[in-house]
Amino acid sequence: MTHSLISLWHFLVVVSVHERHCCCLGRGGEEGLVLLEEAFEKINKGKDFFSGDKIGYLDIAFGCFLGWLRVTEKMNGVKLLDETKTPGLAKWAHKFCADAAVKDVMPETEKLAENISKLHYKRSINLNKKENNKENLPISRISQ
Numbered sequence: 001m002t003h004s005l006i007s008l009w010h011f012l013v014v015v016s017v018h019e020r021h022c023c024c025l026g027r028g029g030e031e032g033l034v035l036l037e038e039a040f041e042k043i044n045k046g047k048d049f050f051s052g053d054k055i056g057y058l059d060i061a062f063g064c065f066l067g068w069l070r071v072t073e074k075m076n077g078v079k080l081l082d083e084t085k086t087p088g089l090a091k092w093a094h095k096f097c098a099d100a101a102v103k104d105v106m107p108e109t110e111k112l113a114e115n116i117s118k119l120h121y122k123r124s125i126n127l128n129k130k131e132n133n134k135e136n137l138p139i140s141r142i143s144q
Contacts, residue, residue, distance in 0.1 A: 030080060036062070037086040044088070048095045055099055063096050070109040071116060 043050050043058070050058035073080055081090045097106050 030085070033080055033086050033089065037089050040088045040092065044092075049092065055096065055101060059092075059096060063102065066093055066097065067107040067109065067112050071112045074109055074113055075116070 040050060044052065047053050049055050050062070055063075069080055072078070080086075081093050083090045096102055
């Protein structure tokens with residue numbers, strides 16, 4: 001496996017862990033995207049997708065993160081796929097989402113953002129309930 005592919009898969013795993021735990025790229029995400037941009041340039045050989053002219057496995061693997069990447073951009077007021085920092089990836093994302101095989105199944109950013117907001121709200125309510133229940137328990141039960 002080439003260094004570019006190893007870097008790419010490392011980035012995908014790191015993004016997956018970040019999204020799973022905090023639903024955002026967080027600090028360091030932009031550097032990862034620059035590495036991914038470099039890998040994309042080496043792998044695609046001037047074509048539109050990682051695999052060349054057509055969507056392949058790597059495109060699908062990274063494409064699965066595009067919806068959440070856009071939500072992260074929206075909720076944090078940042079632009080991660082930037083035409084100046086990551087021009088190849090920005091173009092790739094546009095072409096990927098516009099492809100006939102993808103455009104009807106790509107989740108809308110607004111709906112994903114709304115869903116994550118609802119999940120955060122429910123989580124905060126549950127955490128508040130747990131805290132309130134601790135206040136009503138005898139001290140001996142709290143320390144257990």
